[in-house]
Amino acid sequence: MKLSTIAENIRIAAATSLEANPSHDPDIAGVAAVDEAVAGTLSYIEGDKFAQFVATTGASALILPQNEALQAQATERGIAWISTADPRLAFARAIALFYQPYRPAPGIHPSAVIDPSATYGENVSIGANVVISAGVHLGNDVCIHPNVVIYPGVRVGDRTVLHANCTIQERSQIGADCTIHSGAVIGAEGFGFVPTAEGWEKMEQSGYVVIEDGVRIGGNTCIDRPAVGVTRIGRGTKLDNLIQIAHGCQVGEAVVMASQVGMAGGVKVGNRVILAGQVGIANQATIGDGAIATAKAGIHNDIEPGEIVTGIPALPHKVFLKASAIYRRLPEMYKSLQKLQRAFEAANSKPPQ
């Protein structure tokens, strides 16, 4: 594909080296990381850390930031370029011109076990050994990879993809344009037990899980249904692998959670929140819109909208940075204090009261 064709198709306002030299419009066979790129590939540069690779990359074309020095450097090396305010987004769109993930053809594999009461729309793909229980409804263009199990009463919206070996339990409501990865468990009964003299008594989990449109659920992530009401994942939210969303959590729209985040029951997460890897959130806490928790933060209390928190227990990020900088100097500080105490005592007739 010609670079000029790529530039037209990535739907981003961009300057290109083709304006200066329309005849230098290389054929691009694929995309590559900048430090691995070979002739015929397109790569991209983002951030100071990668800018150095303009000098060494083997790529035939680059997506660059709006940086004239980098553009000049690329031109000098004979590298055609596209320059845009968001090189990463442009590169994402360029990848999609060359690659689409594997998607089985529509059709129902003869080994699939489908309850007669289940219904489905047009062009569904149902893979080998898929099990679909009573009352399930699948929308149009739904794609279910092999060995997925769907319990009764589940609904799956149009164009949603369920990857191999995931399990969707009873009455889960999954929106359109979702992707649920392998091994994910959606809608299993929440971890509800009440202490009694005879041990832990189960609280049945009569609620269900709602996953709105455009949600991505990572591999082996678990989203449990609650005792009453719903556990909800809002529109456009993206969850990475191995995440725990307990019974009754309410997760907003366009939230991003990195892998191994865990939240206890009844947590409320606002819109556009970002939770980095291994963050934990305690029962019933509320995280305001746009808040950010950095990796491994342990959140016990409510977090204000827009706040950035770090640490265990979580503190405002700037407070944490200052405190943790001192933390490593604690032994030295301890010694200074002792030294000062002794000096004071020596300088004064009696010890401090």
Next chain:
Amino acid sequence: MKLSTIAENIRIAAATSLEANPSHDPDIAGVAAVDEAVAGTLSYIEGDKFAQFVATTGASALILPQNEALQAQATERGIAWISTADPRLAFARAIALFYQPYRPAPGIHPSAVIDPSATYGENVSIGANVVISAGVHLGNDVCIHPNVVIYPGVRVGDRTVLHANCTIQERSQIGADCTIHSGAVIGAEGFGFVPTAEGWEKMEQSGYVVIEDGVRIGGNTCIDRPAVGVTRIGRGTKLDNLIQIAHGCQVGEAVVMASQVGMAGGVKVGNRVILAGQVGIANQATIGDGAIATAKAGIHNDIEPGEIVTGIPALPHKVFLKASAIYRRLPEMYKSLQKLQRAFEAANSKPPQ
């Protein structure tokens, strides 16, 4: 169902508003969270945080704590109530009157692959594509959801439920009345490798996993078998999702572990221990009966019975609370110390020795 019928069936000593007004015995169609409840539903109030909802809930009936003010408030709003020392337990039992989780009918799906040497009791339910290997024995009323795989020599006790896509590996012994959730992996070989000059040499894991009666294993939780002996989960213990129990751990009875807890090899956990989310326990540590580890605690040493620990490394909870309260003021403390040092030096002819 009449509220009076519910009150009879929850098997808890309770006062009710029906004693004062037997004619106000509303029909209850279902259960609901107090802030979402509508007419015809029963809800419950527990703790100060939720007490406010008595004033606004749409529920027709409430399970209340033994609090006369709340009772009076409910009565005034025309809400029938049940009052008990343990509203949460009463509500759990009320849910069970309206809801039971999905359970396939007894029978063996024709697509199940069952070794001829496997045996099973009465009324078992074996779902589609289940694979049962040689020498497996299933008790009465066992329910195995679709796509479960059971390796050779496994025993599963009466009434135990295995959810879809879980894997039970060789020789695991699972008791009666257990629930094992989707994606769980029980009895896989422990992570045993010995360093040699040529790399890591595998130590074969010849032991097996024992899960006693009444245990609950969450989704995608892993419980490994040891090199020799057993890995044991004691009677009535409840494990949440995504937990790691390494080879040779001995977990006591009525223990509760929240999600993403991890324990290394040979850990001993006493009875009635509570481990909150993301707790980690190092090799061979012993946790005494009734101990509690709060979320994210990192335990390297033995914990005494009844002790509450917090932090990384774990400290007695009260010590941690005090230390972490100071932690955030470290920068201020550091400045105070420097200021005092300077003042001392200024006030005395020579610096502290």
Next chain:
Amino acid sequence: MKLSTIAENIRIAAATSLEANPSHDPDIAGVAAVDEAVAGTLSYIEGDKFAQFVATTGASALILPQNEALQAQATERGIAWISTADPRLAFARAIALFYQPYRPAPGIHPSAVIDPSATYGENVSIGANVVISAGVHLGNDVCIHPNVVIYPGVRVGDRTVLHANCTIQERSQIGADCTIHSGAVIGAEGFGFVPTAEGWEKMEQSGYVVIEDGVRIGGNTCIDRPAVGVTRIGRGTKLDNLIQIAHGCQVGEAVVMASQVGMAGGVKVGNRVILAGQVGIANQATIGDGAIATAKAGIHNDIEPGEIVTGIPALPHKVFLKASAIYRRLPEMYKSLQKLQRAFEAANSKPPQ
């Protein structure tokens, strides 16, 4: 099996009690943990913590360290012994003389669904309900347990074992002599999203996962493929359960990771690195050869070869130990400082400037 036969077969330089008394060559029926061993079993002693069990074990034979006192004690109790510099390795080899993990016989189960374009070597074992997609190639002696799903274009090397219910996604390249445990998800699309005004836009993940020879992947571990290039796990590396390896990570050879470790995109891990349980590593960090991160460490920056780090954020281990020892005394330190400030003020006419 005679102890003398075991001694010959464990391929380790060792002294034995048989040299002194060739006629005391007990029959060994199996292996056991030292505190559970009964007559007829072989066990081992390693480290001071277990040395006490020489006095009480029921084992008929022991593998001992090179410690004459322990040898004499065993001899006195009538316990035959093997003495070696590495008792754990010797015991690992002894276990393997008595036990090999379950391995289905070669053959292809009739319920397996295999694309006609897939190819495979000799003596493969393909279990029930396994799904193998187009263009897959399996080497000789590959063993695939039931309900595994393999997406198109995957290659699996000789003698590799895939346990039940794992999923290998498109174009993953798996070496020889690997073991991939149940529920693991290899080669799924990495968590790549780019923020736009309309929400998170997916970056397609056109790369693939390479797993070199002799790698062990634990249960429910996830290894994602990257946008471009490869995610690589080096030869002989051993990963425990529930680990997250994000898109584009480069993990070296003979690395060991305990369970629940998580690493964000583009992390580089050198050879022979050891990551203890629940360690987290941020985007693009580089961990030098032979470095060690202790349990729960949170790594944001590059780690030098051979360095040992601890804490969140990770510090050199010795720095952390000293700082955390002071941490618990912070309240006392805070009080001392306040007391000293007051004493200074009292001793001087005006407060410190």
